[in-house]
Amino acid sequence: MGLDFSVIPKYLDIVLLGALWTIGITVGAALVSFFGGIFLAVIALYAPAVVRWPFRIFSFLFLGTPLLLQLFLIYFGLVQIGIDVPAFVAGVIGLGLHFAVYNSELFQTSILAVDKGQIEAARTLGLSRMQALRKVVVPQAVRDVIPPIGNNMIALLKDSALVSVIGVSELTLSAQRAIGSTYRPFEFYVLVAAIYYIINLGMEAVLRRVERRIQASK
Template identity: 35%
Template sequence: MLAAARWTLLISLGGMAISLALGIFVCASRISKEPIISGLAALYISFFRGVPLLVQLLVFYYMLPYIGLDLPAIAAAVLAVGMCSAAYTAEILRGALQTIPHGQTEAAHALGIPTFSLWKRILVPQAIRIGLPSLVNELILLVKVSSLASVVGIGELTRISQNITGETYRPLEIYVAAAAIYFLINLVVSLLGRLAEHKLKVV
């Protein structure tokens, strides 16, 4: 079960990495002044927030081979989890950006700072700092929803717990142990998040 927990962590952390990178791009597109770009970003957010993650996992797993992407199940799961989470991350960052004084952007433009540098050096770092509590909560959620990856045959914690239960006929002990492992993982994530918040002085 501890070995299986590594797959749980891989899905969660890999999904969060994709979520953050893609979420920044979707967030920037969502607040774009170009109606088409903003509309496409809004559609992306609405779709991935409106369709259950279980359905998304199945679609990614069975659809990718049809378009010539024969990815391993774990890669398809990480991609699906990351793209789904990116919709939530984009909204978290958009909310954080709205709290940043607009004068910073105006000052950057007045100083001739390029848009990419503005986002990289000024806006994104502040948005991540402000939205850090919500981003930590999103990572905790990903740890829990990683159990859905069992439907595509990945031997993560929930799937292995089911297999052991089928062999030993001792569901209470096995599932309590699985719950304890999930709890410990999320406790560590929560503590690290609080440490980061304290270090960055998030209010």
């Protein structure tokens, strides 16, 4: 069986629709991972031990296990405790939490790296601890850590292919549908790889611009 790329145009709209879903999932999960990461970092650094420990165990489990395994846990686990969410939501939560844990590690280092004088000054001006964190420390910490967080988000795009396994109709699964009726796996997977690659290049270009901006603003 040779190669025949002429089957692609007929299914191009399905695949491109899948690409839109992939972008949607990536953006959704990126948001969850960004704010989730800040939340986890603040808890890890400032919460009392009773609160900190459950989160620490959670982070430990999520750092040491494969994303695919975590997706199975979240998808089937939610169903088991009676929350029947659509696969899309499970995918966004799973991907988002996975990368939130990674982002949290980055945020923790950068929060600690913010000059202590900043908090002291904010407190002297009458801000509460929470206010000082939210208005003074976290904004500075976030700026410093944008390049590595951006890299995590590019990794997130590629890992979003995994949610096809729990039945989210994104790019990978839409290709599988097209393959199901054409029996042309090579052609469609190469097409899909090319689409991921283009989105990836776009994200890298944006990240590089942002990095230059940050450099310039320092």
